[in-house]
Amino acid sequence: MNVGFIADAIPIYGRAIIVTLRIAVLGILFSLVIGVICGLVAYCKMKAVDKLTRGYIELSRNTPLVIQLFFLYYGLPKLGVMLSNEACAVIGLSFLGGSYMAESLRGGLEAVSKVQVELGLSIGLDTFQLIRFVVFPQAMAVAVPALGANCVFLIKETSVLSIIALRDLMSVTKELIGMYYNTTESLLLLVVCYLLILLPVSFGLTFLERRVRYAEFGV
Amino acid sequence: MRNSGFDVLLSLNNLRRLMLGLGGTLEIAAVSVAVSVILGVLCGFAMMSKNRAVYALFRVYLEAFRIVPILVWLFLFFFGSAIVFGANLEGWFVSVLVFSLWGTAEMGDLVRGTVLSIPAHQWQSAEAIGLTPWQVRRFVIIPQTLRRIAPSAINLVTRMVKTTSLVVFVGVTDILRVGKQIIEFNMMKNPMASFWIYGFIFLIYFLICYPISRFSKKLEEKWSY
Numbered sequence: 001m002n003v004g005f006i007a008d009a010i011p012i013y014g015r016a017i018i019v020t021l022r023i024a025v026l027g028i029l030f031s032l033v034i035g036v037i038c039g040l041v042a043y044c045k046m047k048a049v050d051k052l053t054r055g056y057i058e059l060s061r062n063t064p065l066v067i068q069l070f071f072l073y074y075g076l077p078k079l080g081v082m083l084s085n086e087a088c089a090v091i092g093l094s095f096l097g098g099s100y101m102a103e104s105l106r107g108g109l110e111a112v113s114k115v116q117v118e119l120g121l122s123i124g125l126d127t128f129q130l131i132r133f134v135v136f137p138q139a140m141a142v143a144v145p146a147l148g149a150n151c152v153f154l155i156k157e158t159s160v161l162s163i164i165a166l167r168d169l170m171s172v173t174k175e176l177i178g179m180y181y182n183t184t185e186s187l188l189l190l191v192v193c194y195l196l197i198l199l200p201v202s203f204g205l206t207f208l209e210r211r212v213r214y215a216e217f218g219v
Numbered sequence: 220m221r222n223s224g225f226d227v228l229l230s231l232n233n234l235r236r237l238m239l240g241l242g243g244t245l246e247i248a249a250v251s252v253a254v255s256v257i258l259g260v261l262c263g264f265a266m267m268s269k270n271r272a273v274y275a276l277f278r279v280y281l282e283a284f285r286i287v288p289i290l291v292w293l294f295l296f297f298f299g300s301a302i303v304f305g306a307n308l309e310g311w312f313v314s315v316l317v318f319s320l321w322g323t324a325e326m327g328d329l330v331r332g333t334v335l336s337i338p339a340h341q342w343q344s345a346e347a348i349g350l351t352p353w354q355v356r357r358f359v360i361i362p363q364t365l366r367r368i369a370p371s372a373i374n375l376v377t378r379m380v381k382t383t384s385l386v387v388f389v390g391v392t393d394i395l396r397v398g399k400q401i402i403e404f405n406m407m408k409n410p411m412a413s414f415w416i417y418g419f420i421f422l423i424y425f426l427i428c429y430p431i432s433r434f435s436k437k438l439e440e441k442w443s444y
Contacts, residue, residue: 062377062428064384067421070395074402075417078410152286159288160385170290170388183298190291198286 005182016172024155027093035101043109060099068092073164085164100150108143144212148205227412240397248383251318259326266331281324292317297389310389333368366442373435377428
């Protein structure tokens, strides 16, 4: 184990972590936006749009991120759509994550019993109030564990981004192994970096899950 | 269709090569799924053992594969094999190994969760009407377990098929690599090739995974309790 090499490599890995995190955070945020829209469309059964979002969800859930990225990064420029690799990464991740978030949200929304909606209406709430105060809090209690699992899933999926020449953890590792043959150290740093990102997220989500479960039983 | 570059897909030779690449990927998926199902069932029963140490061991194994991305595992085995075994493992072998280890862990957890979800009164009533332990399993527990596990197990298969797209990272000649070769070969003649080839690969993956996940959803609806 070459300690000097590890000390030298830490700043490089630090920069790569930031790239990975930036893409992951942006991707998760946009996924949530797409997910909320598609989830609401499915819940409210808007006829025309529902078909469209259904198609999107099936398309994105049944194709791997690597293939989506290849198409976005190498295929689309031929149609005149030029995207930087970071933009591609965020778009790809949101395209993938949006459908997962939508499915989790829909599951949560559908778990709210019809009686709750009818009662809300009967005490004179308007649609916004109904969603804001009655449906949403109860749906979140059911959906948060799944949404959290999606976040972890999306962070893990960022590992394939090196395929579109993004300097993330994987490409840095591959580079260092290729240049200096310090395989053990590079791989160790790679795993440590991913654990540094994923373990706190995973623990935080367990905590959050307990909080919303508490809300669920408090009703 | 002149100059649209679509004809790159109409060339029989190109299509044949893409399909061969796809075959390689699906072969990895099929072998890993088969290994995962067999070992996963064994692993699932082992996980139900009363022994705390055995359970803890499987838990660590499962969580390790859940928390660390599969691609990182591929790298660990691909680059790490030389250090541990003193020999390079081939990309194909590394892929099958990693996917099987992952699939076994996931499948084991599914089996454990499903068998435990069968209510205790099913065991008790079966014994009460005089079935032998073997008959209890054969006619009561296994049929119910199979029904409950089928949708999520099939779901795991689609996840594994999608994950096999990662083999390109460890140098396996899969459909993506073949596509790349075709695009580079046609670079001058047909600059539009990358759009069609990658679009085609995108569609192929969808056409493989969609029916499987559709089937799993159907089963779920049909057998939901």
